[in-house]
Amino acid sequence: MAAADVAYAPPMKSGKAGYEGGVPEVQHRIRITLSSRNVKNLEKVCRDLVTGAKGKKLTLKGPVRMPTKVLNITTRKSPCGEGTNTWDRFEMRVHKRVIDLVSSPDVVKQITSITIEPGVEVEVTISD
Amino acid sequence: MAGRGGRKPRNFATFRLFPRAGAADPNDRVFVRVDHNDYNVPGFADEDSFDSNFTADAADLHSSASGPLPEHVRREILELGFPDDGYNYLFHLRELRPAADAASSFVPSSTARPEPLPLDVKAYDASRVRVAPSADDLDEGKTMCKVAAKTAPLRRVQRAVDPDVARLLDESDFSHAGSEDEGLEEDFVIMANQAEGDDEVEEEDEELGNGIFSDVEEEEEFEDEPKPRVRRLLDEQFDLLALEEYGDSDDDDDRGGRDGDYELPREAIDELKLFRDQNGCVDEDYRTPADFVRGKLESTTADEVDESANVMRKCAEYAERYLNEPAEEKEIVLVSESSDESEVWDCETIVSTYSNLDNHPGKIETPGNCRKRFPRVFPGETATTNDLIKLHGKEKLPVDYLPQRKRNGEKEKKVKPAEALNAEKVKKEAHKETKEEKKARKAAVKEEKREARKAKKELKGLYKSETQKAQKVAAVTGPSSIRLM
Numbered sequence: 001m002a003a004a005d006v007a008y009a010p011p012m013k014s015g016k017a018g019y020e021g022g023v024p025e026v027q028h029r030i031r032i033t034l035s036s037r038n039v040k041n042l043e044k045v046c047r048d049l050v051t052g053a054k055g056k057k058l059t060l061k062g063p064v065r066m067p068t069k070v071l072n073i074t075t076r077k078s079p080c081g082e083g084t085n086t087w088d089r090f091e092m093r094v095h096k097r098v099i100d101l102v103s104s105p106d107v108v109k110q111i112t113s114i115t116i117e118p119g120v121e122v123e124v125t126i127s128d
Numbered sequence: 129m130a131g132r133g134g135r136k137p138r139n140f141a142t143f144r145l146f147p148r149a150g151a152a153d154p155n156d157r158v159f160v161r162v163d164h165n166d167y168n169v170p171g172f173a174d175e176d177s178f179d180s181n182f183t184a185d186a187a188d189l190h191s192s193a194s195g196p197l198p199e200h201v202r203r204e205i206l207e208l209g210f211p212d213d214g215y216n217y218l219f220h221l222r223e224l225r226p227a228a229d230a231a232s233s234f235v236p237s238s239t240a241r242p243e244p245l246p247l248d249v250k251a252y253d254a255s256r257v258r259v260a261p262s263a264d265d266l267d268e269g270k271t272m273c274k275v276a277a278k279t280a281p282l283r284r285v286q287r288a289v290d291p292d293v294a295r296l297l298d299e300s301d302f303s304h305a306g307s308e309d310e311g312l313e314e315d316f317v318i319m320a321n322q323a324e325g326d327d328e329v330e331e332e333d334e335e336l337g338n339g340i341f342s343d344v345e346e347e348e349e350f351e352d353e354p355k356p357r358v359r360r361l362l363d364e365q366f367d368l369l370a371l372e373e374y375g376d377s378d379d380d381d382d383r384g385g386r387d388g389d390y391e392l393p394r395e396a397i398d399e400l401k402l403f404r405d406q407n408g409c410v411d412e413d414y415r416t417p418a419d420f421v422r423g424k425l426e427s428t429t430a431d432e433v434d435e436s437a438n439v440m441r442k443c444a445e446y447a448e449r450y451l452n453e454p455a456e457e458k459e460i461v462l463v464s465e466s467s468d469e470s471e472v473w474d475c476e477t478i479v480s481t482y483s484n485l486d487n488h489p490g491k492i493e494t495p496g497n498c499r500k501r502f503p504r505v506f507p508g509e510t511a512t513t514n515d516l517i518k519l520h521g522k523e524k525l526p527v528d529y530l531p532q533r534k535r536n537g538e539k540e541k542k543v544k545p546a547e548a549l550n551a552e553k554v555k556k557e558a559h560k561e562t563k564e565e566k567k568a569r570k571a572a573v574k575e576e577k578r579e580a581r582k583a584k585k586e587l588k589g590l591y592k593s594e595t596q597k598a599q600k601v602a603a604v605t606g607p608s609s610i611r612l613m
């Protein structure tokens with residue numbers, strides 16, 4: 001019991017001195033889904049978002065790469081039925097990346113407004 | 129887990145970045161909510177929630193359905209001719225680029241050449257041809273040469289525009305806006321019409337007339353008499369005929385008696401025209417011969433009176449004659465339309481009225497393949513001494529004169545006697561030798577043909593260039609049906 005003589009200080013949030021309360025803004029769990037047909041642009045946007053989030057010291061779950069969806073269309077090349085049966089194979093590849101953050105919505109808005117790339121679709125899901 | 133009635137609690141909101149409706153910049157995007165959960169995130173969504181089936185039309189409607197169009201837009205729409213129904217038609221129009229203005233406006237070029245002639249027309253510039261003043265010594269050959277020497281063919285012809293014609297054409301739009309009678313602007317008509325109205329103008333004209341022609345007073349018959357030239361029989365007949373034809377509609381006789389209010393009768397108008405041509409002045413009063421005879425109008429010489437009396441008498445005569453005419457047969461006067469000396473038909477002019485531009489006799493030609501059929505030199509002519517034409521063969525043909533048989537004919541002649549000799553010999557001998565002989569003969573013929581072919585080919589190759597040259601020349605000068613190779 002003598003050991004318990006040491007002043008028991010309630011566990012305090014370490015780090016920022018003078019920081020009084022919790023973060024005034026509500027933290028949400030935010031999931032950013034990026035999808036695109038173009039891998040290069042997509043990766044660029046991902047990189048920018050990650051660096052932006054990291055700069056704001058947010059809890060970040062790195063870009064999770066979903067499996068690429070390949071949409072195939074296979075058609076006969078010939079407009080008529082004559083000739084050797086040659087087929088055209090067309091495909092469209094859709095790449096998807098997911099980034100999870102924990103932050104307030106306006107911070108996310110800020111981040112996403114900066115990184116702008118054509119052809120990349122951005123979807124933000126905000127949960128509590 | 130406790131069974132729940134429905135789905136899991138959906139405590140989330142999904143937003144998607146869309147390009148702003150109607151924005152040019154595709155990077156101008158806003159967050160739009162795409163789901164319909166109850167969860168609310170204040171301050172995230174930029175715009176009202178849309179259906180997930182977001183279309184550009186919906187965005188357009190939303191952005192442009194903001195009340196009536198602004199005033200300047202409406203004015204512009206109206207100017208372009210579109211109806212003012214609240215729809216922004218300018219949305220479908222596009223501003224012309226500055227470069228397009230230059231292309232859309234037409235500036236006629238100053239260095240433009242007139243359009244070339246159509247292919248079936250030939251034009252010649254004959255401006256330097258001098259027409260001989262006297263047409264008596266017309267030597268056709270010489271004139272043709274002269275004309276040909278001075279004319280030059282033209283490639284392009286400018287439409288000749290007479291300055292008067294051009295002026296008239298320009299003025300036609302503006303100056304003919306009046307009544308239809310403006311075409312009848314001859315002086316006599318004006319004068320005649322003015323006789324009813326203006327007194328001032330009449331006086332002016334009279335004074336003028338008297339002033340100018342005061343020195344011509346001696347020639348009364350031109351000035352005072354309405355009949356300036358001696359009336360011929362034909363004139364009287366014409367007048368009577370005219371009266372007969374148009375007498376029903378002719379009101380001039382009635383009006384002639386009225387004072388101060390008359391129109392000139394049609395017959396007199398012709399006379400007056402002539403009168404005008406000679407003197408340029410018309411007196412207003414219509415004078416009849418009777419005026420002179422009966423002394424109603426003063427006349428300075430007795431001639432006038434006499435002539436007038438004469439005319440009156442003649443008129444009476446003709447009238448009587450005309451009345452009595454039905455008893456007689458009318459003379460049929462045949463008028464030949466063309467005089468004999470002017471029409472000298474020659475074969476050239478009468479055969480065809482087409483010009484050489486359309487009619488090319490030289491082109492009507494059958495391709496001359498038949499020329500090669502007959503040999504140039506008939507062997508029969510050289511061979512026969514007498515005038516007999518020998519017929520050979522089953523068909524009894526004149527072998528010597530047939531085409532393409534010349535060579536064979538000669539050869540056959542040679543071969544035949546030899547062959548005949550051989551045949552005789554062989555016939556005397558065994559039968560099987562004829563086979564060999566036949567073979568030999570056929571082989572000989574084959575050989576000969578082979579040689580001939582070779583020789584021909586050689587010759588052809590030697591002279592191929594010549595035919596090419598000849599074809600070139602023929603293509604330029606001769607009719608197109610000539611083919612040399």
